[in-house]
Each structure stands twice: as structure tokens, then as C-alpha cells.
Amino acid sequence: MDQNNYTSLHGFILLGFSDHPKLEMVLSGVVTIFYLITLVGNTAIIVASLLDSHLHTPMYFFLRNLSFLDLCFTASIIPQMLVNLWGPDKTISYVGCVIQLYVNMCLGSAECLLLAVMSYDRFTAICKPLHYLVIMNPHLCLKMIITVWGISLACSAISCTLTLNLPRCGNNLLDHFLCELPALIKIVCTDTTTVEMSVFALGIVIVLTPLFLILISYGYIAQTVLRMKSKVGQRKAINTCGSHLTVVSIFYVTVIYMYLQPGNSASKDQGKFLTLFYAIVTPSLNPLIYTLRNKDMKDALKKLVRVTYQSTKMKRKWKS
Template sequence: MDQNNHSSLHDFILLGFSDNPKLEMVLSGVVTIFYLITLVGNTAIIFASLLDSHLHTPMYFFLRNLSFLDLCFTTSIIPQMLVNLWGPDKTITYVGCVIHLYVNMCLGSTECLLLAVMSYDRFTAICKPLHYLVIMNPHLCLEMIIMVWGISLASSVVLCTLTLNLPRCGNNLLDHFLCELPAMVKIACIDTTTVEMSVFALGIVVVLTPLLLILISYGYIVQAVLRMKSKAGQRKAINTCGSHLTVVSILYGTVIYMYLQPGNSASKNQGKFLTLFYTIIIPSLNPLIYTLRNKDMKDALKKLMSIAYEYTKMKRK
């Protein structure tokens, strides 16, 4: 059945993996499983850190924000992705596509910037422990979160508006399973060098500048750890930073490869699989990474499970 007959001129057709229906079936199952893991894991971190008074610190304040961000990010993407993977109808309205584009770009940028803020928190905790709670006071933490969201919103408005203003000459076939900026640029019918350069420039601001700040923070952290005479203190510092550094390495490695490489260097489906990785796999890994390497979080989750168990017993009675 010709999908063009069922879409207006303003609709987009998300091709996804439509040339491989069996792969779509497998991916839909994988995406559903990882989405459930993301929902359960990040929700558990939020509630566990809120219920345990020992975790009412700047570090866990930022971790709760990261978990909330991951929940928003995946929920804004996965329902449309599953619709695309499950059925023959691959269309999405123009308005739906625009909303997807702005929201996804804003949330993705926010995660990059938030990880930079978290690295500053770790730098302060390890390099200036005596002044940590004074420096990282609740007012500053809130200001940092507002700044992160403000920069992300501004950059997404600029990038997405530039992309949507590109003439498409009737092209409405997006070789992707969601409305993503690189796929939108590819269907433009004019030279997109200016837009690509703008994407690259803002990419440096939103992706590489936070990464540079993270590397600087960890440079000072490494120096501070090496100066520690206590092996126990060194292990504690490494464990504190290990989870964050793991998440940074996975996320930034994927995003840099995805957005800051030459336009035609990726294979046809490579960009789609990379998108699957950083929108589905990484948000589901974050709770596992932070939980497995963090004794305080493990204890908080045990308390949460105990409360949930007791509540279930009471409901049964």
C-alpha cells in the first residue's frame, strides 16, 4: 500500500528499518525491554535518594536530575519509535515531527551540560572537601540546573529553527525512525553547508565545551587523589568518580561520533543504530552504573524495596 496516499504534504514518512521487517520485530522487543529497565531503574533512583535523608546532598540532587532527564528523554522518543517499528504506518504529522525535534535536541543537550555540572560537583567534593557544602549550596545547585536547561533550550531553538527553515522541495521521506536533526538536514534540496557549520559550531558549545570542562575537572581530581596518603581515601574518591566517568565516556563517545563527524562518513544504518544506543541503551545503563558502584545508593535502594514490601503486605491484609 502506498503510504504517500495516506499522508498530507505536511506529513513526514519515517522509513526506519522498513526494508527489513524481521529486524523491526526484534528491535521493537529490545526497545520495549530497555525502556522498562529505564523506567524502573531511574524511578527507583529518584525515590530512593528522596526517601533516604543521607542522600540529600548536591551529588544526589544532580543524580536525581539526571534520572528525571533520562525518563523524559526516553519517554519523548520511544512511543513514536515503537509505533514506527510495530506497524506499516510510518507517517508522523508535521507538528509531531517539529515537537519531537525540539524536545529531543533540548533534552540531549541538557544531558551533556548536566554531566559537566556533575563533574564540577565531584571536583569540589574531592579537591575542596572542607568547603564543599558551602560552595555547593542549594541555591547554587538550583542556579546550575536552571542555567543548563536555559542553554539547552536556546541552542535547540536555534538549531531546530535553522533546520526547519530549509526548503525540502516536497521531500518528506526521512531515512530514520524518529525526527532527528541530521535526517532532517539530509532531505533539504539546497546546499546545507551553512546549517551544517552552525550545527558544528553549536555542537562545540553544547558538546565539546562541557567535555573540556569535565576533563579539566578530572585533571585536578587526579592530582588530588595522587596526593592522598590514605589508600582508603584514594579508593573512595575513585569509586565516587568512577560511575560519573563511565557515563561520560559512553555518552560523549557516542554523541561526538554521531554529530561531529563529516556528513557522509556514516553508513546508511549506522546513524540509526547509534541513535538507538544513546537514546535507549545509555539511559537504561545509567541506573546500573551508579548503583553497582555506589554503596550508599545500594543501601537506599534496599530501604526502598523494604518499604515497598511492607506496603504490599499491608495492602494484602
């Protein structure tokens, strides 16, 4: 039987933290909590920004896309992870693994690009405030989002297809808790130098190019803020950028440490915990960071809570 057909029939076994059963019990509870925070937080941001007319601006349009992206990203990982953590069954079907791989790669790439787009939005708002709405018109915003998803899909298709076409000689033990590119490359039974170099090159383009553009945007923003004579204006500009800059810092520090380093420089468990932080903690932090530092978003969420509470109260009255 062909080795790849063998894997296609039997799927993969995700070893995860199976050598630490007590840790798995703790992780299952932690992951569940963070997943609920991610679901509630990002859904609230999407609904609140759609319902509040004051938030129908380019900044919140991109924030809605970021929240939607985080929801999709966690939904593609956490349910399967919880199944593997809760019980002895550590398997994932070949089709499930392929879907998870393509989706994760696409969404991870999209987040890199989307954060760069959001930095350009902040640059335009602070450095060219009088022309902001003209430059960041709905047509341009839509084109930016389409470009982000188009590039991400292409990147995912190239890197994942290259990896999946490599022979695995029946190896189906993935030393991870999800189907991730580095974990799949490790079980290949042939020389992977060419593929690794190709994936690394794509990683440079998809990770470092957006980061470079973000740094340029914030360089101009810093110059503009320092030239402001009004302290109030400076504080407003810093608050406007603070949330995005915090998210960028957390996201890029984790991603660069995970993917843009020599393969043997980190221990296996360290790599798993970094992936866990990137996949579970970061999406739950994003809504907290944006709501805690953003007055408009806090006001919109308070309004949403009031409307929801009043609606529930009215329904109870009608039932009684």
C-alpha cells in the same frame, strides 16, 4: 501548494529499518525491554534519593536531574518508535516531528551540560572537601540547573528553527526512526552549507566545551587522588567518581562519533544503530552504573523495596 505547507499537512514518513522487517521485530522486543529498564531504574533512583535523607546532597540532586532527563528523553522517542516498529504505519505528524526534534535537541544538550556540572561537583567534593557544602550550597545548585536548562532551550530553539525553516520541496521521507536534525537536513532541497556550519558550531560549543571542563575537573581530581597517602581515601575517591566517569565515557564517545564527524563517513545503518544505542541503551545503563558502584544508593534502593513490599503486604491484609 507551498512545499513546507505540503509537509505540514502530510507529516513525515520514518523509514527506520523498514527494509529489514525481521530486524524490526527483534528491535521492537529489545527496545521494549530497555525502555522498561529505563523507566524502572531512573524512577527508582529519583524516588529513593528523595525519600532517603542521607541522599539529600548536591551529588544526588544532580543525579535526580539526570534520571529525570533520561526519562523525558526516552518518553519523547520510544513510544513513537514502537508504533513504527510494530506495524506498517511509519508516519509521524508534522507537529509530532517538530516536538520530538525540539525536545530531543534540548534534552541532549542538557545532558552534555549536566555531566559537566556533575564533574564540578565531584571536583569540589574531592579537591575541597572541607568547603564542599559551603561552595555547593542549594542556591548555587539551583542556579546551575536553571543555567543548564536555559542554555539547552536556547541551543534547541536556534538549531531546530534554522533547520525547519529550510525548503524541503515536498520531501517527507526521513531515513531514520526518529526526527533528528541530520535526517531533516538531508531532505532539504537547497544548499545547506550555512545551516550545517551553524549547527556544527553550536555542537562544538554544547558538546566539546562541557567535555573540556570535565577533563579539567578530572585532571585536578587525579592530582588530588595521587597525593593522598591513605589507600582507603584513594579508593573512596575513585568509587565516588567512577560512576560519573563511566557515564561520561559512554555518552561522549557515542555523541562525538555521531555528530562531530564528516557526514559521509558512516553508513546509514551505522548511524541509526549509534542513535539507537545513544537513545535507548545509554539511559538504561545510567541507573545500573550508579547503583552498582554506589553503596549509599544501593542501601536506599533496598530500603525502598522493603517499604514497598511491606506496604503491599499491609494492603493485602486489609483487603482480606
